[in-house]
Amino acid sequence: MDSRRFLAGTAIALLIGAAAAIVRAQQPTDPARERAGVDLILTNGKIITVDEKFTIAQALAVRGNRIVAVGTNQQIAQTATTATRRIDLRGRAVVPGLIDNHMHLLRAGTTWTREVRFDGVESRKQALDMVAARTKGVPPADWVYNIGGWSVDQFADSRAKFTREELDRIAPNNPVALQESYYRTYLNTRGLEAFNIRDGAPDPADFPKGSIVRDGSGHATGIVEGGMGAVRAIAGKMPRVAESGVEASTLSMIKDMNRAGLTAFGVAGCDPGLLPMYRKWEAQHQLNVRIFCIDGVGAGTPEQVERALPQIANIKLFQGDDFIDSVLYGESVYGPLHDPMFDSTSDPKPEQLAQWRRLATEVARNRLPLHVHAELTHTIDAFLDQIEAINKVYPVKNLRWMLAHFNQSNASQLERMKRLGMYAAVHPWNVINGGIMREIFGDDALEQPPLATIQTSGIMWGFGSDGSAANQYMPFITLNYAVTGKMASGLKVMRQTISREDALIAYTRRNAFFVFQEDNLGALQPGKLADLVVLDRDYLTIPADQIKDIKPVLTMVDGRIVYEASAVTATR
Numbered sequence: 001m002d003s004r005r006f007l008a009g010t011a012i013a014l015l016i017g018a019a020a021a022i023v024r025a026q027q028p029t030d031p032a033r034e035r036a037g038v039d040l041i042l043t044n045g046k047i048i049t050v051d052e053k054f055t056i057a058q059a060l061a062v063r064g065n066r067i068v069a070v071g072t073n074q075q076i077a078q079t080a081t082t083a084t085r086r087i088d089l090r091g092r093a094v095v096p097g098l099i100d101n102h103m104h105l106l107r108a109g110t111t112w113t114r115e116v117r118f119d120g121v122e123s124r125k126q127a128l129d130m131v132a133a134r135t136k137g138v139p140p141a142d143w144v145y146n147i148g149g150w151s152v153d154q155f156a157d158s159r160a161k162f163t164r165e166e167l168d169r170i171a172p173n174n175p176v177a178l179q180e181s182y183y184r185t186y187l188n189t190r191g192l193e194a195f196n197i198r199d200g201a202p203d204p205a206d207f208p209k210g211s212i213v214r215d216g217s218g219h220a221t222g223i224v225e226g227g228m229g230a231v232r233a234i235a236g237k238m239p240r241v242a243e244s245g246v247e248a249s250t251l252s253m254i255k256d257m258n259r260a261g262l263t264a265f266g267v268a269g270c271d272p273g274l275l276p277m278y279r280k281w282e283a284q285h286q287l288n289v290r291i292f293c294i295d296g297v298g299a300g301t302p303e304q305v306e307r308a309l310p311q312i313a314n315i316k317l318f319q320g321d322d323f324i325d326s327v328l329y330g331e332s333v334y335g336p337l338h339d340p341m342f343d344s345t346s347d348p349k350p351e352q353l354a355q356w357r358r359l360a361t362e363v364a365r366n367r368l369p370l371h372v373h374a375e376l377t378h379t380i381d382a383f384l385d386q387i388e389a390i391n392k393v394y395p396v397k398n399l400r401w402m403l404a405h406f407n408q409s410n411a412s413q414l415e416r417m418k419r420l421g422m423y424a425a426v427h428p429w430n431v432i433n434g435g436i437m438r439e440i441f442g443d444d445a446l447e448q449p450p451l452a453t454i455q456t457s458g459i460m461w462g463f464g465s466d467g468s469a470a471n472q473y474m475p476f477i478t479l480n481y482a483v484t485g486k487m488a489s490g491l492k493v494m495r496q497t498i499s500r501e502d503a504l505i506a507y508t509r510r511n512a513f514f515v516f517q518e519d520n521l522g523a524l525q526p527g528k529l530a531d532l533v534v535l536d537r538d539y540l541t542i543p544a545d546q547i548k549d550i551k552p553v554l555t556m557v558d559g560r561i562v563y564e565a566s567a568v569t570a571t572r
């Protein structure tokens with residue numbers, strides 16, 4: 001290890017530390033604590049800082065909620081006093097808290113504990129066992145369900161579709177609805193009955209024609225498929241957590257996020273009815289994830305555009321703090337140009353694009369950052385045509401405009417975006433949808449998203465999941481996919497793999513920038529907030545196919561340990 005680099009780092013650390021102290025001077029500091037040195041040191045580890053030089057260090061020190069020093073064991077040990085808590089990392093790797101730049105997090109909290117979540121489940125048998133176990137914990141007649149976040153192609157033992165009969169065997173008394181991403185739902189007999197789907201009777205009107213799959217003799221197979229319309233007809237009827245249970249459900253979800261190493265989110269759709277609960281937890285110093293909202297004004301007709309324009313002019317972002325804030329306009333600009341997942345063709349109409357442009361122009365005129373759902377290649381081209389025109393009047397450079405999802409992008413679009421000073425929020429749906437996308441797009445699916453092309457273009461880009469329905473949420477499964485091109489089952493679904501370092505940067509430092517927290521988050525550096533994850537094995541050196549199996553053993557948010565695997569850091 002280069003000690004000169006650490007010395008220089010420490011000098012800079014002192015400077016940044018001083019700057020951070022000034023920033024925090026508005027908050028009362030405890031003089032006794034200032035004299036007492038640092039609160040916590042983590043030593044004897046492999047600190048993957050993800051700073052601009054991708055520096056690896058041995059140890060770091062935390063005072064209050066901020067990192068105050070990063071360096072060698074010896075340097076960091078010197079910052080400690082008898083009052084300092086010490087964690088011996090015993091060689092473990094540490095990464096910055098992982099940031100998902102696009103998750104429908106608040107919505108997920110309203111169903112989380114009611115759902116039987118299959119995120120990260122690699123065995124079909126285990127998934128069925130989970131469904132069977134849930135039927136034992138709820139009254140008969142209660143729904144046993146999930147709303148996406150998985151597909152059968154993630155199972156290593158068998159990728160067979162679920163059958164009505166096998167679901168009946170494990171859940172004879174409860175209605176069951178298992179939603180495979182946004183593509184397909186599996187119902188058992190009780191579930192079919194609950195939707196009035198019967199053999200020998202016509203299909204209920206609320207399902208798109210042909211979406212209820214029947215065998216040759218008209219017997220309903222339990223499968224409902226045919227895009228988001230069919231799947232949502234079922235999901236919309238699933239019971240939410242009772243109002244009195246929303247807090248507990250959300251806390252349970254946040255715990256799962258911390259267990260997966262996630263500490264901050266760009267949140268698509270921050271339900272104003274749910275935010276006060278998060279604010280209450282923040283005030284109590286008990287909020288264990290950071291929430292950066294992507295909020296917009298819905299418009300789907302020219303009349304609604306007329307009403308939306310003055311509302312856009314009144315939007316005030318950045319009124320919050322480093323735990324909860326609204327930072328981006330999105331994720332939709334104009335409803336009819338919001339490509340539904342799994343659609344394979346787009347044909348944006350000139351009159352629709354004219355409405356899109358009116359709205360986006362207003363976003364640019366008010367200098368608001370934009371994070372817009374843009375998926376199919378024709379739609380992306382059409383949006384870029386509009387943005388290039390807007391840019392001539394209201395330059396978008398430095399406004400942090402980004403296209404989101406971005407699975408069907410290409411090199412020429414990346415060049416246009418770079419010229420505009422735009423970024424890419426990449427949400428690789430293939431992490432769970434790889435098999436489905438292959439059915440829809442054939443070999444083209446192997447280039448969705450074209451990660452290597454995106455990386456080599458030099459554009460600024462970051463990872464999001466688009467969970468919890470369209471995708472699973474666990475970062476190490478996504479990182480495994482980025483590095484190997486494989487789903488958790490080992491199924492190869494993407495050709496354009498990238499390096500571990502680039503993939504990790506896209507889950508940390510880049511996303512910190514995308515949620516306007518680059519001064520606080522995304523790297524382990526003096527002056528930044530102490531959000532970090534201790535891993536059970538070294539992300540940089542284990543065989544690539546094992547990246548998905550990495551388990552955080554400790555997650556820290558704002559200097560607080562928010563998740564700890566049993567008996568891991570009992571050392572002091």
Ligand SMILES: [Zn+2]
Pocket residue numbers: 331373405
């Ligand atoms: Zn979207």
